[in-house]
Amino acid sequence: MKAVLIHKLRRRIGDDRFAELTVWQTPEPVPPSTHGFKYRLAFVVNEVCVLRYDNERGKGDHKHIDGMETNYAFTTLDQLIDDFWADVERYKE
Numbered sequence: 765m766k767a768v769l770i771h772k773l774r775r776r777i778g779d780d781r782f783a784e785l786t787v788w789q790t791p792e793p794v795p796p797s798t799h800g801f802k803y804r805l806a807f808v809v810n811e812v813c814v815l816r817y818d819n820e821r822g823k824g825d826h827k828h829i830d831g832m833e834t835n836y837a838f839t840t841l842d843q844l845i846d847d848f849w850a851d852v853e854r855y856k857e
Contacts, residue, residue: 767791767802771841781809783852787841796824799838805848807855815855817848827851 771787787803794802797819807815816828817836825838829851838844 777807777852781807783807783848785845785848794819794821794824796822797838801838801841801844803844805845807848807852815848815851817844829855 767788767790769786770789771785773785774782775784776782783806785803785805787801787805790800790802793799801819803817803819805817806813813828814830817826818828819825819838825836826833827836836844836847
């Protein structure tokens, strides 16, 4: 079984900003993640990605905020999306 796209959204938030969320369900976890999702959630302002949540082979679940990378404790897909939108709201303040 190949990865299956289960969520794709691009939402314009203002004249100079948008959010793009892409999530695939995978047959096996992407190491070192232990869940069956591959994801990329991004918030872009003035054509610069200022916030991104993703998991990549070798790094696992993490997020980038203004160029700084920190670990992210993935629990559920719904929580991931909620956390991303909460960070977008904080970034907008």
